[in-house]
Amino acid sequence: xxxxxRLATFQESLIREMTRLAIAHGAINLSxxxxxxPTPLELKQAAVDAIxxxxxxxxxxxxxRRLREALAAKxxxxxxxxxxxxxxxxxxVGVTEAIVVxxxxxxNPDDEVVIVEPFHENFYxxxxxxxxxxRYVALEPPDFRLDPDKLRRAFSPRTRAIIxxxxxxxxxxxxxxxxxxxxxxxxxxxxxIAVTDEIYEHITYDGRQHIxxxxxxxxxxxxxxCGGLSKTYAITGWRLAYTVAxxxxxxxxxxxxxxxxxxxxxPLQEAAVTAVNFxxxxxxxxxxxxxxxxxxxxxxxxxxxxxxxxxxxxxxxxADFRDLGFPTDDDHAFARWLTTEVGVAVVPGSSFYRTPxxxxxxxxxxxxxxxxxxxxxxxxxxxxxxxxxxxxxxxSTVG
Ligand SMILES: Cc1ncc(COP(=O)(O)O)c(C=O)c1O
Numbered sequence: 001x002x003x004x005x006r007l008a009t010f011q012e013s014l015i016r017e018m019t020r021l022a023i024a025h026g027a028i029n030l031s032x033x034x035x036x037x038p039t040p041l042e043l044k045q046a047a048v049d050a051i052x053x054x055x056x057x058x059x060x061x062x063x064x065r066r067l068r069e070a071l072a073a074k075x076x077x078x079x080x081x082x083x084x085x086x087x088x089x090x091x092x093v094g095v096t097e098a099i100v101v102x103x104x105x106x107x108n109p110d111d112e113v114v115i116v117e118p119f120h121e122n123f124y125x126x127x128x129x130x131x132x133x134x135r136y137v138a139l140e141p142p143d144f145r146l147d148p149d150k151l152r153r154a155f156s157p158r159t160r161a162i163i164x165x166x167x168x169x170x171x172x173x174x175x176x177x178x179x180x181x182x183x184x185x186x187x188x189x190x191x192x193i194a195v196t197d198e199i200y201e202h203i204t205y206d207g208r209q210h211i212x213x214x215x216x217x218x219x220x221x222x223x224x225x226c227g228g229l230s231k232t233y234a235i236t237g238w239r240l241a242y243t244v245a246x247x248x249x250x251x252x253x254x255x256x257x258x259x260x261x262x263x264x265x266x267p268l269q270e271a272a273v274t275a276v277n278f279x280x281x282x283x284x285x286x287x288x289x290x291x292x293x294x295x296x297x298x299x300x301x302x303x304x305x306x307x308x309x310x311x312x313x314x315x316x317x318x319a320d321f322r323d324l325g326f327p328t329d330d331d332h333a334f335a336r337w338l339t340t341e342v343g344v345a346v347v348p349g350s351s352f353y354r355t356p357x358x359x360x361x362x363x364x365x366x367x368x369x370x371x372x373x374x375x376x377x378x379x380x381x382x383x384x385x386x387x388x389x390x391x392x393x394x395x396s397t398v399g
Pocket of ligand 1: 169229
């Protein structure tokens with residue numbers, strides 16, 4: 001065996017596999033969460049200007065000072081957080097890297113890491129890279145609430161950290177102040193660190209507000225806030241994110257980040273200052289545009305007979321397909337069939353859980369798409385799902 005043992009329980013990202021399948025079958029890709037609408041023109045121009053202005057060599061390891069200062073000011077403006085850009089912020093290569101370097105910085109071998117499932121795919125590998133032991137707390141349909149008793153049972157004196165993503169991918173939950181306070185109380189009782197993934201902070205619906213757990217009393221000193229630029233500014237390919245951490249952890253994160261990447265791309269960091277300084281109207285329009293997408297996605301699912309919790313934030317919905325007449329509740333079979341035969345790619349629900357049995361009967365739709373893309377998906381779903389009602393799809397045809 002040429003491969004390291006630590007990879008034994010890893011699978012390739014199913015989301016990227018679904019994307020490949022979507023391309024091979026000409027399916028509309030509602031599996032991977034990236035926008036199909038353009039990046040703001042001003043940002044593209046800022047990136048060109050940064051390159052032409054010769055911001056092309058290594059940046060300071062922990063990131064461009066202008067960008068860190070802009071982020072600190074924004075965190076204060078939005079959430080009242082007092083962040084020292086010189087000490088607490090590190091610019092990372094995506095939240096993906098931020099989570100990995102954070103866990104490598106705080107987790108000792110055999111420390112326990114609480115993971116709320118269903119979860120974004122990199123939390124498990126990140127925990128294993130750090131030789132931590134994952135402990136799961138499941139959010140379950142129909143309302144995917146954080147159950148305080150289940151949460152308490154997942155904590156122990158060996159708990160080092162909890163990874164908390166809000167607004168949440170894939171359920172669309174935005175955790176309430178009460179739910180977050182429950183997490184904060186346990187972190188304090190068990191001397192654990194909250195590692196957050198707040199990449200969807202600006203995508204919330206129906207007047208909800210994202211609350212960083214670091215803003216709760218006593219939590220700033222035991223939270224590593226991971227924030228990302230990918231989704232808010234439609235720049236998933238720029239690979240920019242940041243951690244906000246208390247002094248000692250911040251120093252550790254900067255060291256690990258240095259030895260894995262040296263720094264995030266310099267010209268894009270410079271250009272991102274323009275993004276972070278966008279006026280309030282930008283965020284308002286972003287939320288409005290996502291409202292329209294969310295409402296359309298829900299209308300489509302409703303029209304087609306799926307059952308789903310209306311997302312409170314982020315841009316995903318977990319949809320229950322068990323009433324549609326598909327011959328099995330196997331979510332992998334349904335996702336494959338929908339992608340290859342109907343032409344709409346989605347992700348099997350169980351792939352977001354590690355606890356066996358959870359997520360069956362569910363698939364995740366991602367809707368950061370132009371309204372016409374969603375309309376086209378609607379047409380295909382209507383035609384394809386009609387075949388189910390006619391009984392034209394049997395177990396033998398879906399393999
Ligand atoms: C919850 C969550 N965290 C992180 C990421 C990846 O973030 P980045 O592009 O900053 O690496 C995604 C992407 O879909 C996500 O949904």
